[in-house]
Amino acid sequence: MSGWTPAGVLGAGLQVAMVVAGAPLLLGAMRQVRARLEGRAGAGIGQPWRDLRKLTRKEPIRPRGTTEVFRAAPVLLVATTLVVAAVGPFLTTSSPLDRVADLFAVVALLTLGTVALALAGLDTGTAFGGMGASREMTIAALVEPTLLVAIFALSVRVGSTNLGAIVTSTLHDPGRVISPVSLLAAVALLVAITAETGRLPVDNPATHLELTMVHEAMVLEYAGPDLALVELASAMRLAVFLGLLANLFVPWGIATGAGVAALLPAMVAFAGKVTLLGVALAAGEVFLAKLRLFRVPELLAGSFVLALLAVAASFFLA
Amino acid sequence: MSDTAYVQLLDLACGAFLLAAVLVLWRRELAVIVRVFALQGLALAAIVAVIAGHDRSAELGALACGILALRAGLLPWLLRRALAGAGPAKETRPLVNVAASLLGAAVLTMIAYAVSGPLVTLAPSPATHAVPVGLTVVLIGFFVLVTRRRALSQVVGFLLVDNGITATAFLTTAGVPLLVELGVSLDVLFAVLVLQLLATRIRDTFGDTDLDELQELHD
Numbered sequence: 001m002s003g004w005t006p007a008g009v010l011g012a013g014l015q016v017a018m019v020v021a022g023a024p025l026l027l028g029a030m031r032q033v034r035a036r037l038e039g040r041a042g043a044g045i046g047q048p049w050r051d052l053r054k055l056t057r058k059e060p061i062r063p064r065g066t067t068e069v070f071r072a073a074p075v076l077l078v079a080t081t082l083v084v085a086a087v088g089p090f091l092t093t094s095s096p097l098d099r100v101a102d103l104f105a106v107v108a109l110l111t112l113g114t115v116a117l118a119l120a121g122l123d124t125g126t127a128f129g130g131m132g133a134s135r136e137m138t139i140a141a142l143v144e145p146t147l148l149v150a151i152f153a154l155s156v157r158v159g160s161t162n163l164g165a166i167v168t169s170t171l172h173d174p175g176r177v178i179s180p181v182s183l184l185a186a187v188a189l190l191v192a193i194t195a196e197t198g199r200l201p202v203d204n205p206a207t208h209l210e211l212t213m214v215h216e217a218m219v220l221e222y223a224g225p226d227l228a229l230v231e232l233a234s235a236m237r238l239a240v241f242l243g244l245l246a247n248l249f250v251p252w253g254i255a256t257g258a259g260v261a262a263l264l265p266a267m268v269a270f271a272g273k274v275t276l277l278g279v280a281l282a283a284g285e286v287f288l289a290k291l292r293l294f295r296v297p298e299l300l301a302g303s304f305v306l307a308l309l310a311v312a313a314s315f316f317l318a
Numbered sequence: 319m320s321d322t323a324y325v326q327l328l329d330l331a332c333g334a335f336l337l338a339a340v341l342v343l344w345r346r347e348l349a350v351i352v353r354v355f356a357l358q359g360l361a362l363a364a365i366v367a368v369i370a371g372h373d374r375s376a377e378l379g380a381l382a383c384g385i386l387a388l389r390a391g392l393l394p395w396l397l398r399r400a401l402a403g404a405g406p407a408k409e410t411r412p413l414v415n416v417a418a419s420l421l422g423a424a425v426l427t428m429i430a431y432a433v434s435g436p437l438v439t440l441a442p443s444p445a446t447h448a449v450p451v452g453l454t455v456v457l458i459g460f461f462v463l464v465t466r467r468r469a470l471s472q473v474v475g476f477l478l479v480d481n482g483i484t485a486t487a488f489l490t491t492a493g494v495p496l497l498v499e500l501g502v503s504l505d506v507l508f509a510v511l512v513l514q515l516l517a518t519r520i521r522d523t524f525g526d527t528d529l530d531e532l533q534e535l536h537d
Contacts, residue, residue, distance in 0.1 A: 178326070178330065179330070180330055180333025180337075183333065298417045301421055302340075302344050305421065308424045308427065309337070309427060312431055313332075316447055
């Protein structure tokens with residue numbers, strides 16, 4: 001699987017390019033769908049990119065008294081997401097860094113970004129930063145096990161925790177998609193991903209009320225280029241998570257061999273799948289209200305049980 | 319029906335059966351719990367129907383129809399009737415909170431899997447491999463019975479236990495004799511009728527069906 005084939009290298013490069021360039025567009029599309037469904041005109045799909053451009057041109061300002069932790073967090077967040085975007089099975093399963101695309105490594109990388117941002121929130125020493133960090137950690141403590149266990153349920157039948165191997169084996173055996181293991185794991189993963197990316201009903205990404213913020217409260221003190229990095233990283237994480245969800249359960253269209261020609265349809269399929277998922281998520285959010293914070297652990301515990309049932313089912317229904 | 323299709327359909331029905339039991343623990347609204355219970359009856363009937371289709375047994379097919387009528391039709395209807403006008407229709411304060419009881423369900427699943435290991439190795443087949451699902455539902459039913467306060471959710475817990483026992487019976491044996499299944503179903507029906515009557519009397523007398531408040535004796 002691994003090895004420096006030209007198709008693999010090109011595929012990995014294209015994955016990174018697509019995630020970086022496409023993530024803000026995905027976010028824009030989701031906001032646009034939501035705006036239209038609510039009867040507003042919306043700012044257009046390109047608005048997140050315009051925001052990012054505006055932010056990068058501003059003077060970098062950092063609050064007095066903050067340390068390296070605050071400075072390093074946005075870079076770390078972007079870097080970990082970029083690594084996952086490069087190694088994961090998004091366009092091709094034959095990425096040269098395929099061996100890094102282990103389930104545990106990928107989840108650990110994504111968690112590293114979450115923890116870095118939470119530490120930065122604490123580092124500012126403000127009330128809202130600390131509150132947001134504490135909430136984010138409460139949620140992360142329940143989400144990470146769910147992510148691990150849900151993907152682990154898929155890896156049991158494959159006998160490998162490599163994400164590329166899981167995707168390839170699903171391609172070869174399409175009947176698995178409608179097994180109870182897949183369905184339970186898909187639901188668990190969907191709940192975990194909405195919580196991890198700070199979407200409704202766990203966190204409201206469009207809120208302006210500090211007391212209800214989770215993700216936004218941690219980044220309140222960021223401004224200028226730093227904020228641009230954080231925003232870009234959040235959008236990329238959303239794209240990466242949705243891409244993982246799409247390719248783990250509906251992998252069709254992904255390039256498997258050494259042929260360069262398969263990459264083009266793979267790009268179209270990946271963009272289509274992620275956009276479809278994003279739009280569905282945004283449309284679903286219109287009908288949801290934010291959960292009370294104390295009800296969130298209930299939801300996440302439920303998704304953890306579903307993931308655990310998926311693992312159990314993959315053993316006893318095998 | 320081909321073998322792979324049989325295994326897949328059986329697994330799917332068992333998955334839905336187990337999921338319904340977990341949802342009963344998850345949701346608080348009694349109306350939703352009753353609806354989920356009806357769905358579980360449907361999944362149970364589907365399990366029996368799939369086994370009937372695989373064994374080409376008309377008797378099992380008839381049993382599947384009976385189970386569908388009783389557990390997805392009659393019992394939920396009785397429960398809904400008991401629910402109508404029964405005060406606040408929510409499980410407000412279960413003895414164990416919802417998050418903890420969901421984690422408890424995870425532990426019960428593991429226990430059921432560990433306990434039923436020897437049973438499965440006796441005669442490995444796709445149906446016996448699903449026996450832990452039946453046992454899990456029995457255990458979750460007991461859990462609901464013990465930790466919920468409202469009379470109606472306790473009745474649902476009792477019915478979960480019975481659903482689990484029925485599923486285990488059909489999954490372990492080639493088929494339960496029609497007479498035995500009829501007898502058991504009749505028993506369950508009577509039990510629910512008596513419990514419904516009891517719940518109605520409790521509500522008429524005390525105005526609520528929270529069983530934890532019935533602690534003192536009066537004359």
